[in-house]
Amino acid sequence: MRSYRKELWFEAPTRRAFINMTPEVERCLKESGIREGLVLVNAMHITASVFINDNESGLHHDFEIWLERLAPHEPVSQYRHNVGEDNADAHLKRQIMGREVVVAITDGKLDFGPWEQIVYGEFDGRRKKRVLVKIIGE
Numbered sequence: 001m002r003s004y005r006k007e008l009w010f011e012a013p014t015r016r017a018f019i020n021m022t023p024e025v026e027r028c029l030k031e032s033g034i035r036e037g038l039v040l041v042n043a044m045h046i047t048a049s050v051f052i053n054d055n056e057s058g059l060h061h062d063f064e065i066w067l068e069r070l071a072p073h074e075p076v077s078q079y080r081h082n083v084g085e086d087n088a089d090a091h092l093k094r095q096i097m098g099r100e101v102v103v104a105i106t107d108g109k110l111d112f113g114p115w116e117q118i119v120y121g122e123f124d125g126r127r128k129k130r131v132l133v134k135i136i137g138e
């Protein structure tokens with residue numbers, strides 16, 4: 001069995017953002033040379049997510065509205081976590097949207113269903129964050 005590991009860096013210029021990271025994962029897969037196996041992609045920070053869904057701007061807007069309704073950023077004083085920081089809502093949003101995804105690799109390609117894309121969700125941006133890509137197989 002072969003294995004491959006890479007850290008990808010993201011720096012969203014805004015507090016919250018959704019970034020389609022599928023092309024970068026595909027580049028990793030090509031670099032790994034692995035044709036059959038599994039790829040794990042996980043956010044290495046507890047205020048960011050990696051999830052699979054449609055890479056469609058209307059849906060990303062809807063996620064933003066929905067998450068803001070569930071865990072509004074303001075007022076920051078409503079959260080106990082916000083002692084000396086203001087990102088409690090980002091932790092909650094990350095919990096809802098998830099930490100990682102696993103995708104099957106078949107014949108050297110990400111074996112997606114229709115419209116599936118890997119999306120990086122940022123909830124406390126304007127700083128550099130890492131995403132781990134781990135591929136195992138042969």
Ligand code: ZN
Nearest residue numbers: 085087088091
């Ligand atoms: Zn925090």
